[in-house]
Amino acid sequence: MQLSHVTEGRIYMSNIAKAFAGGKAFIPFITCGDPDLETTGKLVREMAANGADLIELGIPFSDPTAEGPVIQGANIRALSGGITTDKIFEFVEELRKDVTVPMVFMTYANVVFSYNAERFISTCQRIGIDGLILPDLPFEEKNEFLPVCRKYGVDLISLIAPTSADRIAMIAKEADGFIYIVSSLGVTGVRSKITTDISKLVSVIRENTDIPCAVGFGISTPEQAKEMSQYADGVIVGSAIVKQIAEYGKDSPATVGSYVKKMKDAIRS
């Protein structure tokens, strides 16, 4: 696995690479500002303390077309609470003073585009965001943001889906950070069963790149996480956590913390 890059003559390990350096990575997702930023901060700390290796922070979007009802709900709650991109930047900057866990933003192309890509991505670098996941930015459109991402050392994460087939090699060859394997067709949300042959996807990816792969979409139980971690380098869980936040609100950090521990333990072995 390639864990280091040579940049400006120095060899260093990127934060995202570090997330995968200590065995299988557990990657939780939460939406910033759901239900408020104070709770988001507590959630990040709880998750980091309980074994999260990389945290995906969602910047809410009014019309999240890749999300199922659970994460749609989180987007609505956050936006109706008055969350904006600027408030999230301030929040992360503050958080970074003592939180060292690698973090990436997950949002939609328009949130970055409308803010001005250069301004958005340079801010990511400044406040310590290590990567960017944009589910509506496929390989064909990545040049909208990739040159700026590379300029500021913010990894633009590539997604590979069960339908990617002959596209996998092309995507994997140019991928930065880690590869996000979409486990199933459809939108985000808990699934009782994942039917895609993930090991096959991973083997094609492996022929083309050394960067780590993490599987997301539909994973909620320790058993699923354990199974997925046999094929991939990391496991991403969103809706199952966001559901707990929807249920417990401000009191969710403790519940989410113990859930993260359980999930991390399941993939640790």
Added chain:
Amino acid sequence: MRRQKKGKIDMINKKGRFGRHGGQFIPETLMNAVIELEKAYDHYKDDPEFNKELNDLLANYAGRPSLLYYADKLTKTLGGAKIYLKREDLNHTGSHKINNVLGQALLAKKMGKTRLIAETGAGQHGVATATAAALLGMECVVFMGEEDTKRQALNVYRMRLLGATVIPVTSGTATLKDAVSEAMREWTSRIDDTHYCLGSVMGPHPFPTIVRDFQAVISKEAREQILELEGRLPDAVVACVGGGSNAIGSFYNFINDEEVRLVGCEAAGRGIDTFETAATINTGSLGIFHGMKSYFCQDDYGQIAPVYSISAGLDYPGVGPEHAYLHDIGRAEYVPVTDDEAVEAFEFLSRTEGIIPAIESAHAVAYAMKLAVELGKDKIIIVTISGRGDKDCAAIARYRGENIYE
């Protein structure tokens, strides 16, 4: 009043781009589906057998060519330019939507798809899709904002009658934009047997091109008809713009005729100086949404704005990328028309010509009425009546304070 070309226009002729607009901003899960669609379309668009079948359906099922009707009484009442109405309302299913749907449904069938999904605003596109699905023996699921299922209850019943399943969409503002989002979500979960029959010149490439090509029959006919009737081209072509399919269809074969003014009428709702508007080009800004780069009504942070228009079919926060491009280069002009103006035109055309236009089309009629007076007597205007207004009668009655029951 034609807009002058401002600065350098990005003319990169990238696939699926209209200047800086267009593209394919969709989840990876859908990429192979749109690539497969593009390949199939590139193959079939020039296939004689496919075109023979499609033209047969357009002529013998949809009732094309549609009339180009000289609205003598309307013209004389206004005392200005001669007004011709391109009667897409006379098509089977009552709007221009059937032109695109027959093309896409036939294409989907050739691709081996057995199921059509569609979004609908006013219900016109949903009805057309349900109709084509019934005719071609395909399964059909239509996503419609819950708000619109109430505004357009009759069309919901029509779709069900035609064998389609109508799914009311409750997310977001429960209107057209949310119906599109939901149809996209559905498509990512079921691609193998399903074609997303997108109803407007929007979304990811190749949809804006496919839909435009299937709708271009409007201006192909209109151009021939006006040359036949008047021996010359019109001075202006006027059509309403939501996503913009009837407008691009009405403009397309006139784009190279630079002396023909192309006017798109956007739904201003309660006015472009209010938040209750859907006039995207007049009030929006450049963004990326629903698979395309184009103009959108949005806030400073790129959150899509909840738009409003009396017309469910124009109640959309974006506009097709080719319109955005025609605006950028100054080839077409886009004007706002309010609810009030549209309702007045709806009533006026009904009384003067005995033609009840869809409330969407009434936006174009409203502007054409002004333009006719402005241009004066020796000029000619073609107005596209994109659909018929039966579906709107109850809503307009309510707008006028009359409570009628369907």
